[in-house]
Amino acid sequence: MTAALLTVSSLSKRFGGLVAVKNVSFDVAAGEITGLLGPNGSGKTTVLNMISGSFKPSAGAIELAGARLSGLPAHKIAALGVARTFQLVRILPSLTVAENVLAALAFRRERLWGVEAKERADALLEEVGLSGRGRESAADLTYIDQKRMELARALAAEPRLLLLDEWLAGLNPGELRVGIDLIAGLREKGVTILLVEHVMEAVRALCGRAVVMNAGVKIAEGNTAKVLENPEVVQAYLGGEDA
Amino acid sequence: MLVTTIINGLVLGGTYALLAMGLTIQYGIARIMNLAYGETIIAAAFLAFVLNSTLGVAPLVSLLVAAPAGFALSYLIYGLMLHPLVKRSKGRASLEVDSILATFGLLFVIQGVMLVFFGGNYISYTYMNFGIDILGSSVAANRLTALILALVLGGGLYLLLTRTLWGTALRAVSVAPQSAPLVGIDADRAARFAFALGGALATCGGVVISMYQTFTASSGVIFTMKALIVVILGGVGNLAGALSAGLLLGLVETLVATYVSPGLTLAAVYFIFLGVLLWRPSGLFGRAR
Amino acid sequence: MMKGAFVWAIFALTLAVLAAAPFFLEAYGLGLLIGLLGYVTLASAWGLFSGRTGYVSLATVAFFGVGAYAVAALNEVLPYPLVLLVAALAGLGLALAVGLSTLRLAGVYFVIFTFGLAELVRQLVTWYEINVTGTLGRYIFMDLGPEHIYWQLLALAAATLFITWRIDRSRLGLALRVIADDEVVAAHLGIDLARTKLALFALSSVIVTLVGAIQAPRWTYIEPAIVFNPTVSFLTLVMALLGGASRLWGPALGAVPLFLLFEWLSANFPNHYSILLGLLFIAIVFALPKGVFAFAEMHLKTRGGEKRIVPVEAESKP
Numbered sequence: 001m002t003a004a005l006l007t008v009s010s011l012s013k014r015f016g017g018l019v020a021v022k023n024v025s026f027d028v029a030a031g032e033i034t035g036l037l038g039p040n041g042s043g044k045t046t047v048l049n050m051i052s053g054s055f056k057p058s059a060g061a062i063e064l065a066g067a068r069l070s071g072l073p074a075h076k077i078a079a080l081g082v083a084r085t086f087q088l089v090r091i092l093p094s095l096t097v098a099e100n101v102l103a104a105l106a107f108r109r110e111r112l113w114g115v116e117a118k119e120r121a122d123a124l125l126e127e128v129g130l131s132g133r134g135r136e137s138a139a140d141l142t143y144i145d146q147k148r149m150e151l152a153r154a155l156a157a158e159p160r161l162l163l164l165d166e167w168l169a170g171l172n173p174g175e176l177r178v179g180i181d182l183i184a185g186l187r188e189k190g191v192t193i194l195l196v197e198h199v200m201e202a203v204r205a206l207c208g209r210a211v212v213m214n215a216g217v218k219i220a221e222g223n224t225a226k227v228l229e230n231p232e233v234v235q236a237y238l239g240g241e242d243a
Numbered sequence: 244m245l246v247t248t249i250i251n252g253l254v255l256g257g258t259y260a261l262l263a264m265g266l267t268i269q270y271g272i273a274r275i276m277n278l279a280y281g282e283t284i285i286a287a288a289f290l291a292f293v294l295n296s297t298l299g300v301a302p303l304v305s306l307l308v309a310a311p312a313g314f315a316l317s318y319l320i321y322g323l324m325l326h327p328l329v330k331r332s333k334g335r336a337s338l339e340v341d342s343i344l345a346t347f348g349l350l351f352v353i354q355g356v357m358l359v360f361f362g363g364n365y366i367s368y369t370y371m372n373f374g375i376d377i378l379g380s381s382v383a384a385n386r387l388t389a390l391i392l393a394l395v396l397g398g399g400l401y402l403l404l405t406r407t408l409w410g411t412a413l414r415a416v417s418v419a420p421q422s423a424p425l426v427g428i429d430a431d432r433a434a435r436f437a438f439a440l441g442g443a444l445a446t447c448g449g450v451v452i453s454m455y456q457t458f459t460a461s462s463g464v465i466f467t468m469k470a471l472i473v474v475i476l477g478g479v480g481n482l483a484g485a486l487s488a489g490l491l492l493g494l495v496e497t498l499v500a501t502y503v504s505p506g507l508t509l510a511a512v513y514f515i516f517l518g519v520l521l522w523r524p525s526g527l528f529g530r531a532r
Numbered sequence: 533m534m535k536g537a538f539v540w541a542i543f544a545l546t547l548a549v550l551a552a553a554p555f556f557l558e559a560y561g562l563g564l565l566i567g568l569l570g571y572v573t574l575a576s577a578w579g580l581f582s583g584r585t586g587y588v589s590l591a592t593v594a595f596f597g598v599g600a601y602a603v604a605a606l607n608e609v610l611p612y613p614l615v616l617l618v619a620a621l622a623g624l625g626l627a628l629a630v631g632l633s634t635l636r637l638a639g640v641y642f643v644i645f646t647f648g649l650a651e652l653v654r655q656l657v658t659w660y661e662i663n664v665t666g667t668l669g670r671y672i673f674m675d676l677g678p679e680h681i682y683w684q685l686l687a688l689a690a691a692t693l694f695i696t697w698r699i700d701r702s703r704l705g706l707a708l709r710v711i712a713d714d715e716v717v718a719a720h721l722g723i724d725l726a727r728t729k730l731a732l733f734a735l736s737s738v739i740v741t742l743v744g745a746i747q748a749p750r751w752t753y754i755e756p757a758i759v760f761n762p763t764v765s766f767l768t769l770v771m772a773l774l775g776g777a778s779r780l781w782g783p784a785l786g787a788v789p790l791f792l793l794f795e796w797l798s799a800n801f802p803n804h805y806s807i808l809l810g811l812l813f814i815a816i817v818f819a820l821p822k823g824v825f826a827f828a829e830m831h832l833k834t835r836g837g838e839k840r841i842v843p844v845e846a847e848s849k850p
Contacts, residue, residue: 052720074719084720092713103710106703107722113703157721276640278647324814336586336639343588343643344773344817351766351810359803464762468648475644506659513652517633520641 005030005192006051006161011060011070013046020046022216023060028161033183033193035207035224039237042213044196045087048163051194052084053077064161079109081160085150085167087196091138097149098134101125104156124152128182144175151182155191162186164195168202180205204228212236247380248501249494254386256493257393258451262466263473263485264397265444271480272417272437275325276339278346280445280470281463282353287313287449288458289361295368302370302454303388309446317442321435324349329434350463357460367457385454392451396444401482413437417480465509472516491515550686554679562678566750568791569685573743574764575771575783576692580699581736583777584708585729587639591630591646593764594653595623595737599744600751600759601657604670607749612674616745623741624734626653631730654760661756669755676749684746689784692739696780704728712778763806767794770813774820 004027013021021043028034036044049055051062053074062070069077083104092100101121105112112120125134128148141149147167154162168179180202186193187206197203203210203224210227212220214236220227227233262284269277287309294300294308324345332338371388374381404410416423416433423430452458452466473492477484492512499511554562574592582589602619610618630649634642661668699705707728710718719725748754767790775786798805 054716054720074716075722075724078720078722086717090714090717092710092717094713095709099706099709103706103718104721106706109722111703153721276643327818339640340586340588341817343640344769345814347590347766347769348810348813348817351806351813353810355804355807355810358806464648464651468644468651471644471647475641504659504663506655506662509648509652509655510659513648516645520633520637520645 003030004028005065006194007061007063008047008051009061009063011047011050011062012058013043013050013055014058020216021050021213024213024216024218025060026211026218026221028192028194029209030192031187031190032208033187033195033206035203035210036194036196036213037203037210037227037233038213038219041215042236043216044213045165047213048084048165048194048196051077051161052082052163078107078157081109081157082163083154083157083159083161084163085147085154085165087165087169089143089146089150091141091146091149093137093139095138096134097125097130097136097138097141098122100138100149101134101152101156104153108157110158121152121156124156125149127155128152129178144171144179147171147179148182155186160192162191162193164193164197166196166198168197168199176202200228244380244501246378247382248497250377250380250382251386252494252497253490254382254390254493255497256490257390257397258448258489259469259473259493260486260489261393261397261444261451262448262470263477263489264400264482265441265448266467266470267441267474267477267480267482267485268400268413268437268444269441270474272413273321273325273434273441274329274335274338275321275342275434275438276346277438277441278343278467279349279353279463280346280441281465281467282350282357283313283317283442283445283463284449284452284466285458285460285463286353286357287446288453289357289366289460290446291450291453292366292368295370302450303392306392306447306450309450310443313446314439314443317445318435318439320349320442321438325438326431326435329431350467354461354463361460363459363461365457365459366453368453370454383455389451389454392447396447397482397486400440400444404482468509469512472512475516476519547686547690551683554682559678562682563750564795566678566682566685566747567795568788569682569689570743570747571767571771571787571791572784573685573689573692574740574768575775575787576689576696577736577739577743578768579772579775579777579779579783580692580696580739581732583772583779583783584705584712585732586712587635587642587729587733588769589646589733589736590643590765590769591649592740592768593760593762594646594650595626595740596744596764597650597653597657597756597759598622598626599741599746600748600754601744601756602741603745603748604672604754604759607672607674612676616742619741619745620738623738626741627734627737628730631733635729635733636726650760650762650765654756657760658756669753671753672749672751674749678750681746681750685743688739688742688746693780693784695735699732700780704731708732763809766809766813767791770809770816773813774816 006028008027009025011021011024012019024043024047036047038044046055050057051069053069053072053076057070060070061068064080064082067080069080069082092103095103098118098121101124102117105117105120122131122134125131128151130145130148130152138146138149151167164183168176171179176199183193183206195207207224209222210224211218212227212230212233219236220230220233266277266280269275269280290309290312291302291305294305295302325342328341328345329338332341371383371385373384375384375387404414412423412428413433413436415428416430416437423433469492473485473488476488476492477486492515495511495515496508500508553565557565574596578589578592581587599619599622602622603615606615606618630645634645658668707718707723710721710723711725711728715725744759751758771787771790772783773786774790775784776782794809797808801808
């Protein structure tokens with residue numbers, strides 16, 4: 001196993017009296033895709049939100065290559081090299097498709113602005129399958145294209161760690177194939193990814209390692225195929241979801 | 244001296260609490276940030292003044308006119324002016340901006356009407372202006388009446404909202420406006436009612452104020468400001484919070500006016516507001532969001 | 533780029549014609565033009581911050597008054613350029629104090645805070661004058677002719693429009709549009725929300741303060757009730773909204789017809805002025821949520837097609 005890029009240790013989050021995440025620890029290795037799995041309400045997205053800085057942890061620590069993320073505001077975490085997509089796709093509707101990507105380029109660690117940024121935005125859009133559509137209004141895109149654009153925006157930051165929150169949810173089988181190929185292509189380029197996903201087909205195809213949560217605690221971690229056979233994991237999924 | 248100050252502070256605070264309750268209902272349930280709220284208060288103060296000085300009607304009796312008038316007028320304002328904005332708004336944020344702007348315009352209209360009728364002079368009249376002995380210090384009867392009124396109205400409202408089915412429906416709308424219709428609550432009607440109820444409380448507050456304070460056609464802004472601050476201090480939509488914060492504010496103001504300088508009361512109020520914004524934006528008595 | 537050069541030429545020509553105006557106009561006309569330029573600048577400065585961030589500021593006159601009062605207090609002590617500098621710094625200080633405490637929070641807190649700010653500053657100045665200096669009201673004696681005031685205002689107005697134009701094309705401008713669309717996304721892209729808003733609020737407030745400072749000598753006699761008149765905040769808001777607060781030229785174009793209308797109204801209906809103002813304002817909020825020019829544009833774009841509902845651009849964020 002290569003060195004850990006992201007280290008999450010004893011992470012907890014309380015909302016009032018509710019404990020959403022309890023004492024969760026895991027590592028994400030550089031250059032790998034790690035899956036963060038678990039039934040609905042198990043606290044996966046909350047963990048992701050704490051890593052990206054949407055929420056502040058109640059306890060515990062998050063480190064990216066030795067730099068502490070926990071407690072920092074979102075924009076500082078972004079500046080340290082963490083980018084993300086959102087569970088419900090969040091486009092910037094009044095901007096054009098290219099401007100959505102430009103916004104990420106303009107505020108990343110190595111700022112890009114002007115002609116160079118425009119060229120880079122076009123290249124990124126091409127990479128996610130939106131070539132030549134930069135001038136369209138972001139609000140007019142179809143759902144899958146909005147997801148593509150959101151991915152391009154996240155990639156524009158040239159993140160050290162990319163967080164994908166159910167990026168493949170809601171796609172039809174054809175689109176899913178395209179989506180999986182897109183993420184697999186990122187792995188080839190060496191992007192480290194932590195993804196929250198319900199689509200098991202994608203998890204098996206993409207994630208070398210997986211962390212499984214249930215009711216706010218980690219119940220398994222390791223090789224994806226093995227983890228998914230773990231009786232406790234099977235139980236959590238069968239018991240936790242209306243199958 | 245101190246006892247008198249404290250009692251006077253609580254009396255003033257009772258009025259503030261009453262005013263803030265109306266505003267917290269309008270903002271918490273009807274989702275309207277009403278910047279013309281203070282003008283409703285002053286309009287009622289003028290009504291009480293006119294009824295008293297021309298017909299000799301006691302302010303306590305004029306409440307019977309003011310409250311229904313405030314209710315009806317607010318109902319009308321909501322229906323004519325605010326409901327279209329609610330309907331066209333796409334979310335809470337855009338409604339907030341629209342309602343702020345529209346009621347800011349309304350502020351100038353109501354203030355303008357009052358200026359036309361009454362001019363810009365300070366107005367006051369005497370009513371129950373005799374001392375009553377409490378704990379060895381003399382408190383003006385009109386102020387005491389104001390406190391009792393505030394407590395009775397506030398308490399009644401609290402019971403209405405917490406003990407009746409209708410009140411429960413209103414509170415449901417305040418907590419979850421989208422889901423309220425799912426359980427058969429007409430959110431639109433609830434909002435209209437809440438706004439009108441808030442207006443009625445504002446007019447009651449105005450009558451109460453006129454009994455012991457001087458006011459002018461342009462004092463509305465200050466009352467809106469104070470009511471808003473009490474609402475924030477108490478937590479939006481929180482009646483008990485509004486009561487406690489109102490009493491606190493009245494106390495602080497009176498202490499500052501007595502021991503520091505009457506010219507600095509608003510500054511003191513702002514200072515508290517600032518402190519709360521920095522320290523606990525969800526309000527002193529609100530739940531942390 | 534031909535079009536760009538053309539626009540610049542028009543801008544320069546207009547500026548030149550306006551700069552020459554004092555040589556042709558009578559005192560009344562020049563006075564009118566000074567008032568107009570004042571509001572063009574105020575509305576543009578308001579739009580620069582509120583139109584681009586969605587934080588509705590109701591405190592224009594607080595800054596305006598601080599500027600005017602600074603001149604009144606210092607005009608006999610310091611040379612004029614220094615007086616302007618001190619006034620600008622006072623406005624900056626107030627803006628930072630207000631901004632640092634409210635701009636991290638939801639827009640509604642900012643609105644509430646600014647709603648009472650002018651009254652607060654007015655009471656504080658009054659208290660200070662009565663208790664410390666012992667006088668209320670000050671005289672300004674300066675040998676600045678109206679044409680000098682006019683030229684200063686013209687320069688400030690041009691600078692405001694130019695700065696706004698530059699900002700709209702800069703990274704800061706893009707940051708503002710991202711923030712207006714989605715604050716969560718903005719933060720995750722690495723945009724420091726609080727700093728961006730604070731910078732813009734400070735800039736806008738300093739401009740407003742300078743308008744008050746430059747116009748102050750026109751009054752000769754100044755007291756808190758005069759320079760902290762809430763109608764100024766109100767008019768600025770109406771003008772910016774009518775023209776379209778988030779556009780470069782919107783507030784200025786809104787200011788011209790409304791200023792003339794207000795002049796006429798206050799001359800002909802002095803008693804019903806505020807009622808008419810309020811009604812007009814409500815009508816504008818109702819009919820044209822994004823301003824007249826946005827309204828015209830929208831109709832040109834969608835003529836024949838289905839109408840798209842455009843949300844108010846000035847949105848505060850929860």
